[in-house]
Amino acid sequence: MPVSQQPEHQSDPLQQLRNILLRPEQERITHIHNILEEKEPLAERVVPIIEEQLSEFEAHFPKAYQLAVDRLVERKIRESQEEMIDMLYPVMGTMIRKYIAQQLQELRESVEQQLERSFLARLRDRFFRAGGVREADLVLRNAALPRVREAYIIEQHSGLLLGSASTQEVVDKELIAGMLTAIKSFVVDAFRRGTTQLELIEYAGYQILIRDFHTYYVALAVEGKMTTKEQEQLSGQIATFVQNELARKIRADDASLHLHLGKTLKEYFMKTTPLSTEAIQGQL
Amino acid sequence: MTSRKVLITGSFAVGKTSLFHRFVYNTFSDQYLTTIGVKVDKRVVDVSGEPLSLILWDIAGEVSQKKVPKTYFLGASAVIYVFDLSRKQTADNLKSDLKLIQKILPGCLIKVVGNKKDLVSEEELIILERTHNPDFLTSAKTGENVETLFMEIASELVSY
Numbered sequence: 001m002p003v004s005q006q007p008e009h010q011s012d013p014l015q016q017l018r019n020i021l022l023r024p025e026q027e028r029i030t031h032i033h034n035i036l037e038e039k040e041p042l043a044e045r046v047v048p049i050i051e052e053q054l055s056e057f058e059a060h061f062p063k064a065y066q067l068a069v070d071r072l073v074e075r076k077i078r079e080s081q082e083e084m085i086d087m088l089y090p091v092m093g094t095m096i097r098k099y100i101a102q103q104l105q106e107l108r109e110s111v112e113q114q115l116e117r118s119f120l121a122r123l124r125d126r127f128f129r130a131g132g133v134r135e136a137d138l139v140l141r142n143a144a145l146p147r148v149r150e151a152y153i154i155e156q157h158s159g160l161l162l163g164s165a166s167t168q169e170v171v172d173k174e175l176i177a178g179m180l181t182a183i184k185s186f187v188v189d190a191f192r193r194g195t196t197q198l199e200l201i202e203y204a205g206y207q208i209l210i211r212d213f214h215t216y217y218v219a220l221a222v223e224g225k226m227t228t229k230e231q232e233q234l235s236g237q238i239a240t241f242v243q244n245e246l247a248r249k250i251r252a253d254d255a256s257l258h259l260h261l262g263k264t265l266k267e268y269f270m271k272t273t274p275l276s277t278e279a280i281q282g283q284l
Numbered sequence: 285m286t287s288r289k290v291l292i293t294g295s296f297a298v299g300k301t302s303l304f305h306r307f308v309y310n311t312f313s314d315q316y317l318t319t320i321g322v323k324v325d326k327r328v329v330d331v332s333g334e335p336l337s338l339i340l341w342d343i344a345g346e347v348s349q350k351k352v353p354k355t356y357f358l359g360a361s362a363v364i365y366v367f368d369l370s371r372k373q374t375a376d377n378l379k380s381d382l383k384l385i386q387k388i389l390p391g392c393l394i395k396v397v398g399n400k401k402d403l404v405s406e407e408e409l410i411i412l413e414r415t416h417n418p419d420f421l422t423s424a425k426t427g428e429n430v431e432t433l434f435m436e437i438a439s440e441l442v443s444y
């Protein structure tokens with residue numbers, strides 16, 4: 001706008017000059033003003049920035065807090081280590097046993113298949129049909145079926161009794177628990193075979209089957225002689241027992257634990273009639 | 285019932301087995317001691333109206349000889365360390381043995397006992413007490429202080 005066309009604003013040539021010089025700035029201010037005043041143009045500009053920040057936060061949140069969470073979990077495990085291991089031990093044992101059992105089963109099946117294919121199969125059939133050996137064997141074994149007479153859950157090292165059950169009068173269960181533990185550590189120390197543990201003690205007409213867990217072990221006094229298969233079967237029963245009844249905090253002074261174990265040991269190991277009925281049936 | 289493992293140790297022939305014999309009713313034959321190096325006994329005592337079962341482990345051999353496996357010590361709530369008042373050399377390893385026990389069983393109750401009190405004179409006793417600072421002076425032969433020793437351990441274990 002030429003200066004000469006506005007004579008009435010003569011006193012304001014400065015304003016005019018300002019208008020001319022600052023027009024682009026004024027236009028920009030109006031534009032910005034519009035953006036700030038109206039929601040949509042504002043959102044268009046701000047939202048991407050917030051979104052970017054958010055995704056950055058999301059991406060780095062785990063990193064920043066993982067350490068803290070890790071420490072917390074670590075501490076928890078450290079503080080209740082025994083408890084955790086006691087809970088994991090039987091589960092791991094069962095897994096390993098299942099795996100081995102499955103491997104054995106596969107082996108057996110493959111052997112059987114081979115037998116099936118061979119002429120030996122016919123021979124075997126004839127042999128078993130004739131009765132004889134196997135049946136006699138069965139009769140003999142039935143007469144002396146192994147029975148669990150006493151069952152103990154004992155704290156490692158201290159040898160303190162955590163729980164027990166028996167079908168007969170016993171000298172003193174606490175003493176037996178202590179002596180068993182002493183004998184056990186003697187064997188481990190005397191033969192120093194790494195992590196090998198004492199698993200079976202034979203005494204008079206008894207076999208004492210021992211299965212170790214982390215802070216305690218299970219000992220079953222069995223009358224009669226067990227076959228390897230029966231020992232395996234009993235081990236399985238022990239693992240089931242431990243998994244079901246001992247997945248809790250274990251303290252030697254816990255009277256309710258003693259009661260619970262006394263009752264459940266009887267149910268698991270002493271109610272059932274001869275242990276090997278099942279084993280024998282499995283073989284047939 | 286609450287139970288605690290209590291172990292007795294010290295040099296050969298200081299009277300460990302005799303001290304236990306004084307205190308417990310013997311269940312198992314001492315044959316076990318020579319064959320497996322350890323024997324377990326038990327006595328139930330009364331501590332302020334509550335029964336406490338003391339499971340006592342007697343071991344053959346000595347701590348310092350490294351003959352006694354660490355496993356025997358594990359899980360013990362109290363250790364009785366015995367030396368023979370009539371044979372000074374049985375206290376020679378006292379300090380290092382106690383250190384070893386404390387290392388194996390941190391926080392465990394340890395009682396040092398000078399046994400065979402009946403064999404030494406009052407004058408000798410005073411000197412021995414000053415040098416070795418035992419917690420108890422006993423005689424497994426006369427029975428002097430034996431009951432006191434175990435009862436004190438029992439009550440300390442309850443309040444431990």
Ligand SMILES: Nc1nc2c(ncn2[C@@H]2O[C@H](COP(=O)(O)OP(=O)(O)O)[C@@H](O)[C@H]2O)c(=O)[nH]1
Pocket residue numbers: 295296297298299300301302303399400401402403422423424425426
């Ligand atoms: N005079 C006396 N003899 C004792 C005493 N205690 C044990 N003895 C004897 O010392 C010998 C060793 O005792 P023992 O208990 O077998 O010692 P350990 O090897 O430490 O178990 C035995 O002949 C005991 O009769 C005691 O207090 N006084």
Ligand SMILES: [Mg+2]
Pocket residue numbers: 300301302317342343344
């Ligand atoms: Mg002895």
